[in-house]
Amino acid sequence: MPATDYQGAASSFANFGRSIFSINRRDQVHSMDSHHGVTSQELELEAFQKQVAERFNDLLAADSTELLSIPWIRKLLDVFLSCQDDFRVILFQNRAYLNRAPMDRYISEFLERSVKALDVCNAIRDGIEHIRSWQKQLEIVLCALDKNKSFGEGHFRRAKKALIDLAIGMLDEKEGNASIAHRNRSFGRQNMQRDQKSLGHFRSLSWSVSRSWSAARQLQAIGNNLVAPRANEVMATNGLAVAVFTMNYVLLFVMWALVAAIPCQDRGLGTHFSVTRQFIWTVPILSLHERILEESRKRDRRNACGLLKEINEIEISVRHMNELADSVQFPLSNEKEGEVKQGVQKLGLVYDAVKDGLDPLERQVREVFHRIVRSRSEGLETIGRANSHA
Numbered sequence: 001m002p003a004t005d006y007q008g009a010a011s012s013f014a015n016f017g018r019s020i021f022s023i024n025r026r027d028q029v030h031s032m033d034s035h036h037g038v039t040s041q042e043l044e045l046e047a048f049q050k051q052v053a054e055r056f057n058d059l060l061a062a063d064s065t066e067l068l069s070i071p072w073i074r075k076l077l078d079v080f081l082s083c084q085d086d087f088r089v090i091l092f093q094n095r096a097y098l099n100r101a102p103m104d105r106y107i108s109e110f111l112e113r114s115v116k117a118l119d120v121c122n123a124i125r126d127g128i129e130h131i132r133s134w135q136k137q138l139e140i141v142l143c144a145l146d147k148n149k150s151f152g153e154g155h156f157r158r159a160k161k162a163l164i165d166l167a168i169g170m171l172d173e174k175e176g177n178a179s180i181a182h183r184n185r186s187f188g189r190q191n192m193q194r195d196q197k198s199l200g201h202f203r204s205l206s207w208s209v210s211r212s213w214s215a216a217r218q219l220q221a222i223g224n225n226l227v228a229p230r231a232n233e234v235m236a237t238n239g240l241a242v243a244v245f246t247m248n249y250v251l252l253f254v255m256w257a258l259v260a261a262i263p264c265q266d267r268g269l270g271t272h273f274s275v276t277r278q279f280i281w282t283v284p285i286l287s288l289h290e291r292i293l294e295e296s297r298k299r300d301r302r303n304a305c306g307l308l309k310e311i312n313e314i315e316i317s318v319r320h321m322n323e324l325a326d327s328v329q330f331p332l333s334n335e336k337e338g339e340v341k342q343g344v345q346k347l348g349l350v351y352d353a354v355k356d357g358l359d360p361l362e363r364q365v366r367e368v369f370h371r372i373v374r375s376r377s378e379g380l381e382t383i384g385r386a387n388s389h390a
Helices: 003-021 025-029 040-060 070-093 103-144 153-174 179-183 192-205 215-223 231-236 240-261 282-297 309-327 334-388
Strands: none
Touching: 040 070, 040 240, 040 282, 070 240, 070 309, 070 334, 103 153, 103 215, 103 240, 103 309, 103 334, 153 309, 215 240, 231 240, 240 282, 309 334
């Protein structure tokens, strides 16, 4: 950059830096209205910060019945994909800066974190498959105890076996049993007949996590050395360092929330989120982090294999149905038969929520995976092209 251009950028970014780093949050929120003489790039970068904040504020507005449900997780993934799209546009429009120091380091570290996120996506995909196996056990119970038919001893024996298998499966997951990883399934190999046309060309880019893989360690690796850029780095990169830092944090939080919700190997929630509240998006992200941790501390969730609302509902329904099955004596009294039918009805609601939600959720996780792959490939190609013309 010519010296005169750099001086102009330094002058305007003194104002831009104020909008980003000012502790006065009101200045941040209204900065786009109050600044005069800023460039379109500065406004675009600041708009990105505000969009991220607004999207996470929307997620934060969910009440306790919505938080960590399948629809909420899908909304979280939509937020990630939207942020990723905006971020890609920013990088594309400023590709001339990507191979300049310190921007080259920021981009390199972001691409490395993205690779680590791919493993998390595969682990989450395995976890969804595990939940789907529980769904099949629920289906057996519902078929055995059809609420529209009379119950016999054989129906209860079949339902009881499925309930026991389901309870054991969930208990194994709580105790860290990683048997699902033995299947070594990946996005490209799952449901081959159904998805072969659309996913065949991605098969070489997909892999499953190894048996020794740890979600907690992977999250720690994504968060390592994730610190806000210094003021001189903001100016030297024309503010792009802040956009990269923002996307890094969005990536870390989304992967952490997925691990918190979905069963996967060694899913520790101890990832430390340390970021000052100078950025307008830190308040909703840190607030969501605290709300999810509060859920994990609840007595009935402390040893859960995943904080997904539907998993908790499965556990409650299965426990209730097991107690009912243990108390059944034949011939069934009208009162007991009514209790069983009521329990089956509640179990059916949980089953429907899982059945309707898992496939769309898995498609979104797959889309996140492939969007990261494409974005990383584009980033490497852009950097390589810039280097060849340097």
